[in-house]
Amino acid sequence: MNDLRQAVENYLVIRRGLGFRLRVPATLLHRFAEFVESEHASHITTDLALRWATQPSNALPSTWTWRLGIVRRFAVWHRATDPRTEVPPEGLLPHRYRRKSPYIYSDKEIETLMQEAGKLSSPSGLRAHTYLTLFALLAVTGMRINEALHLDRGDVDLLDGILTIRRTKFGKSRLVPVHASTRKALNSYAQTRDRILPRLVTPAFFVTDRGTRVTESTARYTFAKVSQKIGLRAVAGGHGRGPRLHDMRHRFAVRTLVNWYRAGLDIEREIPKLATYLGHVHVNDTYWYLEAVPELLQLATERLRRKETAS
Helix, strand or coil: CCHHHHHHHHHHHHHHHCCCCCHHHHHHHHHHHHHHHHCCCCCCCHHHHHHHHCCCCCCCHHHHHHHHHHHHHHHHHHCCCCCCCCCCCCCCCCCCCCCCCCCCCCHHHHHHHHHHHCCCCCCCCHHHHHHHHHHHHHHHHCCCHHHHHCCEHHHEECCCCEEEECCCCCCCCEEEECCHHHHHHHHHHHHHHHHHCCCCCCCECCECCCCCECCHHHHHHHHHHHHHHCCCCCCCCCCCCCCCCCHHHHHHHHHHHHHHHHCCCCHHHHHHHHHHHHCCCCCHHHHHHHHHCHHHHHHHHHHHHHHHHHC
């Protein structure tokens, strides 16, 4: 291992010790170290960082900025031990990340997605059951994909219909109650899984035909391919572009808020409940939907006008 790769390892150990997970940044920093090595460079330079960050050429400018920021933070730390290190100046790539507008799946699109997932083939036949149940769970609970995939069998209470989310985005555990129909579907999947693979070694709830835990990358890829087959995503190599798996979470949040508005509930009182259910650290993350979705913004405006008229 060369000096820069070792420095990356040391940096990651320190950051993780402070509570950062750094899954994606770790992968990118290792790739950056490989890039520097392939260029036969003896130390980090702004030119190297910039050339690496602006790959691939068809990525969004905000992605380039994000990649450069990861290298810049590492370079600031690394310069303390290697004074030759050049730290890319701030604002070199000024593009800012803009949160994508949520795509709200229609009921028909969800139904079609589930039908196509149920057709997935595999030697044992388990693949179709796994992805049909996984995608449906995301649609009816708004869970993050990694939360669902990190569920162990002991985290799924099939008697009372309670899911224990232990590995969240921000390290906070929570309980997620599910509808009786969801509990029934999870129980059906568990019985099918255990019949096909009676000697599971992994504690994972969702498993592959080989009896291993489903990975996030495989789940996203499978979802993209299913979406392409029904015309939801463009067929343009790899994942293509179009509605994402994460939009299942957006759909759940938006439909919940719309139903509350239409039922005449006090959104200011109810929205903290949704924020807790979704695992949002700040309730502002939930209020974002009111601005991001035109229908919600219109409902909120109408509610405000009625309050003003009544007063």
